[in-house]
Amino acid sequence: MHIWKPHAPNAGRRRRVIEVSCCDEYQLCSEIPQYFVTRWDKTGRLVETGRSDYSTAVEAWLALGAQHRQWHRNRAAS
Numbered sequence: 001m002h003i004w005k006p007h008a009p010n011a012g013r014r015r016r017v018i019e020v021s022c023c024d025e026y027q028l029c030s031e032i033p034q035y036f037v038t039r040w041d042k043t044g045r046l047v048e049t050g051r052s053d054y055s056t057a058v059e060a061w062l063a064l065g066a067q068h069r070q071w072h073r074n075r076a077a078s
C-alpha cells in the first residue's frame, strides 16, 4: 500500500520527470538526490509517494505500474 501525500518540493530543487507511465497515471520523478513517484489526485492536486533513494522509488514505480496494468486487464475482462 502506498501512502500519498501532497507533493512538497525541496527548496530550490525542481521536480524532474524521468518516466511517465501508461495513461500518464504515474510519474517517476527526481529532485536529486531523492526520487519519488507522483500522480494527480481526483481534485487535481499533485501527490507523491515513496520519496527515497532511486532503487526504493523504482520499486514503488514498478509496483504501481503493475497495478495499473492489472486495472486495464480487469476492465478488458468485464
Ligand SMILES: [Zn+2]
Residues within 6 Å of the ligand: 022, 023, 024, 025, 068, 072
Ligand atoms: Zn494505462
